[in-house]
Amino acid sequence: MDLTFDNTMIVSEIKILKSHGIQYVPDLKNATLTELFRGKPEIDNSLTDSEKETLVKLCPTDAFSKDEFGIDLGKCVFCKECSFACGGKIRFTNDYKIAANQRSNLIVTQGRESEFFSETAIRPEIRKLFRNSLKLRQVSAAGDNSCEMELNASGNVNFDMGRYGIEFVASPRHADGIVITGPISQNMAEALQITYDAIPSPKIIILVGSDAIGGGVFEGSKALKRDFIDKYPIDLFVPGNPAHPLTFINGVLKLLGK
Amino acid sequence: MKGSSYIEIQNGQNIRIADIPVLDYPEFFNTVEQLMQDTNNHVMIYYAVDCNDYLKYYCCIGNDADHLIKVLAHSHDKSCKILDSITVEVPAFHIFEREIHENFGIQFHGHPWLKPIRWSFDRFNQSSVMDNYPFFTIEGEELHEVGVGPVHAGIIEPGHFRFICNGEKVLHLEIHLGYQHRGVERLFLERKSGLQRAVLSESIAGDTSVAGALVHAQLMESLAGISVSDSLQLERCIALELERIAIHIGDTAALCTDVAYQLGQVVNEALRTTIINTTQFWCGNRFGKGLIRPGGTHYPLSRAVSEQIKSVLADTGRRYCEIADRIYSLPSVLARFDGIGEVTEKQVSDIGAVGMAARSAGLKRDIRQSHPFQYFRQYHFDPVVQSTGDVLARGMLRNLEVRESVRIIGELLKICHESEVKHPVPVPDYKLEPGMFAISVAEAWRGELCHCAITDEKGNLKHYKVKDPSMHNWFALALAVRNQEISDFPVCNKSFNLSYCGFDL
Numbered sequence: 001m002d003l004t005f006d007n008t009m010i011v012s013e014i015k016i017l018k019s020h021g022i023q024y025v026p027d028l029k030n031a032t033l034t035e036l037f038r039g040k041p042e043i044d045n046s047l048t049d050s051e052k053e054t055l056v057k058l059c060p061t062d063a064f065s066k067d068e069f070g071i072d073l074g075k076c077v078f079c080k081e082c083s084f085a086c087g088g089k090i091r092f093t094n095d096y097k098i099a100a101n102q103r104s105n106l107i108v109t110q111g112r113e114s115e116f117f118s119e120t121a122i123r124p125e126i127r128k129l130f131r132n133s134l135k136l137r138q139v140s141a142a143g144d145n146s147c148e149m150e151l152n153a154s155g156n157v158n159f160d161m162g163r164y165g166i167e168f169v170a171s172p173r174h175a176d177g178i179v180i181t182g183p184i185s186q187n188m189a190e191a192l193q194i195t196y197d198a199i200p201s202p203k204i205i206i207l208v209g210s211d212a213i214g215g216g217v218f219e220g221s222k223a224l225k226r227d228f229i230d231k232y233p234i235d236l237f238v239p240g241n242p243a244h245p246l247t248f249i250n251g252v253l254k255l256l257g258k
Numbered sequence: 259m260k261g262s263s264y265i266e267i268q269n270g271q272n273i274r275i276a277d278i279p280v281l282d283y284p285e286f287f288n289t290v291e292q293l294m295q296d297t298n299n300h301v302m303i304y305y306a307v308d309c310n311d312y313l314k315y316y317c318c319i320g321n322d323a324d325h326l327i328k329v330l331a332h333s334h335d336k337s338c339k340i341l342d343s344i345t346v347e348v349p350a351f352h353i354f355e356r357e358i359h360e361n362f363g364i365q366f367h368g369h370p371w372l373k374p375i376r377w378s379f380d381r382f383n384q385s386s387v388m389d390n391y392p393f394f395t396i397e398g399e400e401l402h403e404v405g406v407g408p409v410h411a412g413i414i415e416p417g418h419f420r421f422i423c424n425g426e427k428v429l430h431l432e433i434h435l436g437y438q439h440r441g442v443e444r445l446f447l448e449r450k451s452g453l454q455r456a457v458l459s460e461s462i463a464g465d466t467s468v469a470g471a472l473v474h475a476q477l478m479e480s481l482a483g484i485s486v487s488d489s490l491q492l493e494r495c496i497a498l499e500l501e502r503i504a505i506h507i508g509d510t511a512a513l514c515t516d517v518a519y520q521l522g523q524v525v526n527e528a529l530r531t532t533i534i535n536t537t538q539f540w541c542g543n544r545f546g547k548g549l550i551r552p553g554g555t556h557y558p559l560s561r562a563v564s565e566q567i568k569s570v571l572a573d574t575g576r577r578y579c580e581i582a583d584r585i586y587s588l589p590s591v592l593a594r595f596d597g598i599g600e601v602t603e604k605q606v607s608d609i610g611a612v613g614m615a616a617r618s619a620g621l622k623r624d625i626r627q628s629h630p631f632q633y634f635r636q637y638h639f640d641p642v643v644q645s646t647g648d649v650l651a652r653g654m655l656r657n658l659e660v661r662e663s664v665r666i667i668g669e670l671l672k673i674c675h676e677s678e679v680k681h682p683v684p685v686p687d688y689k690l691e692p693g694m695f696a697i698s699v700a701e702a703w704r705g706e707l708c709h710c711a712i713t714d715e716k717g718n719l720k721h722y723k724v725k726d727p728s729m730h731n732w733f734a735l736a737l738a739v740r741n742q743e744i745s746d747f748p749v750c751n752k753s754f755n756l757s758y759c760g761f762d763l
Binding site: 078157186 | 378409411412416438440442444448451453457458461462463464465508521524525527528538539541545548577580581683686757758762
């Protein structure tokens, strides 16, 4: 009988672990993304009226607000074409902290410092009940699978939002809230409603991605049914195409007051 | 027959609609049947277009040996509601006839499974609704049904799976989709600017943004008569291969998750991150959205980007090989992959499967080789093929394709910096040639992604058609789980990783 210990298995796993190293992002609040990341836009004061007019026409999702010139991040799909068209007078910075708790806060205007969070508008029970443990149920309502993948990534070995007690769960019965991606198709409207109803109250609603917040490129399609988001108060809007994991995590942390 | 019953074009080419032979239905039927006897031929797309008082049907059959696409058509007055089903002779047509049936109410005589496929908002029969989908049933005291979805336990797109089981064994799986339907094809016509359509093409399936944008750009360039330089085509291919590597690695992680091999899961998750962050370094978006646009690019492949790609691929490639070698030699993983969810070469060939689903069962079908596009026209490439058609084969295929794509990108990067060219910026809008039909196909990571467009006499888009590889391949999943334990469904499903939104449009 051969009693020699076969250690090749252990050796190869140790080698893999060594190559893997430490992968988590140590500080999720102050991580820096690559220069080119398309985050919070800045609009230069030198933008002329005729340039503005051109940009309004160019925008694929009609994301420029007219009354006071600005970009509505709930409609913007972050294609950056406006920036290219005006020689960089609109600049998409790599600032990923663009989640807001009120729809109107998503409009970034010229030369004014934008406040994405209105502290007073946060329902008091959210911080009282969910601050240390927030379990979420995700529903993709005609999402294109990029936001869904980024939400999965939020819990992965790099971003690990579980460190803050934030987690996605399988059953709506175990959840404190719902995270919706996608522009909400007619065909998914009922399933979304049933899932939401199955979550015990009090519960929060988070919209992730331009598609969910404003319909994105699908806005106006007859195949959509978006009355769900008008029916209930939305607690958090997370813009992006798709929303970056850091945008999502920082948005939730801010909502929880962490 | 040749020259009269069909016209041959190449991938990415366009033809005048007037030049496409319009046959009588019996002749069309016979031509298709004869063509499909040649195993080199496979149906790329078959669809109907509403031309006010009549319907015109377009069919594209790709020959993988001579690299040509045969285009043929037939047309019928709208009063004609019954046609003989081609599916009876050529099963690969089943899903296309179902789609035409749903959209226009045509009864295909003899079709065994004429049910709605996606409940499109403008479907012919508005009184048929999702809730009363006619699921197949089997009577028997020993049998029970299991319904899963549309909302699943993880963060995943919606779809409904209905199993008929005998104990733990799956006798039958019916896949009911449509929840993701957003009216994409109609939006291509409603959105008037080129930019809107380009952005839309990236969001049909966000996990395939690069391939979607590439196929769309190629189609629009062909109809607008825009030619792009070799070096831009080459950069597009690099982006496409990066997308393939990222998803394949992510899928490897997910396969490990499903069989509870945690080391495989976390290591691959981290490796996928390095690839998508490289794409983000290149263009500012982890999924490559915005990278490919008709006519030019905002993100030329600079020296810095190419150096970054090189160094990341060298490191990630090495680490991927380490973990993949481990995964595919670990008995506890192999026990869950080996011989599970088998589809045979005959099955995938019969149902017209494409891409990974076909190649993992021994069917060498890869658009990069058979109908080369962009720089693949100049780059010799031999597809990876596996033979067993089980979960292991689909996993191994990813494993080998990651290595192959790393090698391809390495070679392309070498070519690309021999001649540094300045690319034009994308054209925000363009004028399309009137009265044309065009087809554009690419090998996305799942398989053959196909877009077709038709322009009217004024040069406006009259019809836009999208076909995700999943259109062919969902049925392969249904076949794979027959006689399997129902507990093996997740790993079978993941091993195909088909698109819900790409299918539902």
